[in-house]
Amino acid sequence: MNIQILYFGQIADRIGLSAENFDWTSGLLVSTLREQILAKYPILKDQIFKIAVNQKIMQEDMPIPFPAEIACLPPFAGG
């Protein structure tokens, strides 16, 4: 099953993509998803980012539900 991942700001800029689908399996943790993203995009190795699940920033040890909208959020710059 697929979940959609949205990329914003400098993350989208660095990987040249603003959204894609990732494979979801039951029990998928935020930290595991982060590892998968970093493995796919080594250019993000030094990139600081938070992961939001259904518009809420999640702890790394939390499981990702299905369905879910995931977002990779680089440091904020509002104001």
Place this chain on the structure above:
Amino acid sequence: MNKVHKPKKVLMQGPIDPQMVATSLVNHQSKTNIGAHALFLGQIRADQKDNGVVTGIEYSAYEAMAEEAFHRIREEAFTRYDLTCMHLYHSLGVVPVGQISLFVFVSSAHRRASLEAVDFLVERIKQDVPIFGKELIGATGDYIWKENN
């Protein structure tokens, strides 16, 4: 104040027109329980960077989450401070230097509540709202991603 406030759209395309500030003031002249307005206006600075001078910031956002975050921050400010009303606007897209990208407008019966609320709101907006900014440098198409600290 336990009243629930209707979510209002905060994000708007392009710079904030200074006329909006005057219009906002005029719109509150009939609310005679107000004794104080406190305003914050964020203006784009022409910072000197290694490769040139900043000419503007191009803002983007995770819009749905950003609007929700603005709504939460707004509700929290209403809970913490004794406010009469509150208006928030933040730009998306390119805002050239010297122009306004953030407008926070808070009104209360007495000054202390609105002054403190403005400070609280600006800090929380910078910290909690998923807005991203590209500082545009010179005329060459260079840019640097801005990060709040």
